[in-house]
Amino acid sequence: MxxxxxxxxxxxxxxxxxxxxxxVDSPCQALERKALRVNTDAQSASSGLAxxxxxxxxxxLGREMAADEYPDLPARLGCLATYYNFPEDWRP
Numbered sequence: 492m493x494x495x496x497x498x499x500x501x502x503x504x505x506x507x508x509x510x511x512x513x514x515v516d517s518p519c520q521a522l523e524r525k526a527l528r529v530n531t532d533a534q535s536a537s538s539g540l541a542x543x544x545x546x547x548x549x550x551x552l553g554r555e556m557a558a559d560e561y562p563d564l565p566a567r568l569g570c571l572a573t574y575y576n577f578p579e580d581w582r583p
Contacts, residue, residue: 519553
């Protein structure tokens, strides 16, 4: 029983982490933020134009990215899986 409780807590934490880390409301918006953060440098990612574009999409770009990677999963779960499988930027 304690392993089941641990698994539920771990799954809940894995679901909510991207939203808290990226400071957004859905996993698809978190995926969009991560894609922007990884693919641009720090100055342009924090620009007002980039934030305006991200606020206007409301997760639709993330849903499209997830549908390409995981077409059989629901949108939120596909965005979550794509978020965790998206390569990190290891540049110094």
